[in-house]
Amino acid sequence: MLQTTMPDSVSHDVFQPVPPLQAAARTAFRLLAPSAESSGGAPKNRAILISLALLAAAVCFGLWGMSLNTTSTHAALENLVKVPVLIFASGLASVPFALVLLKLFGPSSGRVSNLLVAYALALLGGSAVLLVASPLVGIYQHSTSSLGMGIAVATAVLGVITMGLLFVRVLRKLSDTSVSLFKSLPPAIVLMVVQLAVLAQLSSVTTPVFNTRTSFGHGIDSNRGEP
Amino acid sequence: VNPLIALSGLGTAAFLCVILLILRHALRRAEMERVEAVLKADEQAWDRAP
Numbered sequence: 037m038l039q040t041t042m043p044d045s046v047s048h049d050v051f052q053p054v055p056p057l058q059a060a061a062r063t064a065f066r067l068l069a070p071s072a073e074s075s076g077g078a079p080k081n082r083a084i085l086i087s088l089a090l091l092a093a094a095v096c097f098g099l100w101g102m103s104l105n106t107t108s109t110h111a112a113l114e115n116l117v118k119v120p121v122l123i124f125a126s127g128l129a130s131v132p133f134a135l136v137l138l139k140l141f142g143p144s145s146g147r148v149s150n151l152l153v154a155y156a157l158a159l160l161g162g163s164a165v166l167l168v169a170s171p172l173v174g175i176y177q178h179s180t181s182s183l184g185m186g187i188a189v190a191t192a193v194l195g196v197i198t199m200g201l202l203f204v205r206v207l208r209k210l211s212d213t214s215v216s217l218f219k220s221l222p223p224a225i226v227l228m229v230v231q232l233a234v235l236a237q238l239s240s241v242t243t244p245v246f247n248t249r250t251s252f253g254h255g256i257d258s259n260r261g262e263p
Numbered sequence: 264v265n266p267l268i269a270l271s272g273l274g275t276a277a278f279l280c281v282i283l284l285i286l287r288h289a290l291r292r293a294e295m296e297r298v299e300a301v302l303k304a305d306e307q308a309w310d311r312a313p
Contacts, residue, residue, distance in 0.1 A: 056293035081293050087286035094279065117272075124278060125271035241265045 060084045067153070067206045068161050082149045089156035094120040096163035100195075103174035104188050104246055115245055122245070123159070126234040131155065134227035143219045146211070151223060154206040162199030166191055177247065188246055200228055 054062070063085055101119030105111040131152075138146050169191040177184040203224050211220050233256070239245065240255030 055297065056290055059293075081289055083285050083289040084293060087282045087289065090282055091279070091286070121268075121272050121275045124275040128274055128278060238267065238271060242268045 056081055056084055057088070060088050064089060064157055064160065067157055067209055068202060070205070082153055086149075086152055086156040089160040090124075093156070093159040093163040094124065096160075096167040097123050100163070100166035100170045100173070100191075101245060103170035104177065106174055106178040107247060114243070118242065119245060122235060122238050122242070126231045126238055127155075127159070129234045130227050130230035133230050134223040137226055138220075138223040142223055143211075146220055146223075150207065150210040150220075151227075154203050154210060154224070155227065157206045158199045158203035161202040162195045165198045166195040169194070185247060189250060196232070203228065 060081060097120045098116040101115035102112045104119075105115050134151060135148055138148065138151055173184075173188050173191055176187045204221065207220060207224055236252055237255050239253040240257075244250075244253055246253070
């Protein structure tokens with residue numbers, strides 16, 4: 037007789053692959069984690085990983101930006117848009133620079149997607165740190181005039197340092213073990229430096245993100261002692 | 264509004280739109296691959312069944 041229902045032995049051992057979004061989140065956490073183990077093979081869906089990380093980072097940056105300026109709703113909403121725009125615009129200006137350097141002077145096995153995955157995950161990690169610090173920033177900005185600004189700037193510095201460290205960590209996990217880190221590191225350093233340089237100039241031509249303009253927000257002229 | 268900032272805003276908006284399109288396409292492709300893998304595994308399990 038023809039069997040029409042699934043046997044018990046079949047229904048239990050059917051292979052169930054992980055849904056793509058869940059797989060991307062798992063990969064992101066695996067690459068960002070401090071464990072010394074390698075990436076466990078190259079990430080499969082790099083496009084999903086990069087896109088999700090960038091979108092999540094944009095949301096985190098926006099929310100942190102909102103907490104920076106609690107003096108008015110208008111300023112907070114402006115920061116919700118302005119902070120991600122500043123970060124992404126400076127990123128868009130610096131990534132092509134790093135990619136060309138990677139192709140010209142980086143290791144022969146250096147993949148563009150490795151650099152992009154590391155950059156997107158570093159942005160995500162740094163923005164997550166900023167997001168968890170935003171309640172502290174918001175409370176201090178709203179309630180104290182002496183410490184509020186200092187704490188806001190300190191979280192920004194902490195975010196940049198976290199981004200730099202995570203960038204190196206993910207790049208190290210993704211890159212071929214036979215390639216020296218010193219060969220794959222220069223494009224990453226150039227990317228961070230160029231992004232900070234562009235960010236400083238972009239900040240100088242827009243309204244301040246913080247309650248008052250910082251020396252970084254005055255651009256390169258004030259840092260060189262010029263008016 | 265400073266033209267540089269307006270340009271940055273437009274560039275970022277365009278970039279996010281492209282990212283969303285890439286994500287949509289990649290998710291569709293990954294979901295299709297996942298369904299294919301499930302069907303293939305299911306078929307193999309049926310073949311192995313007594």
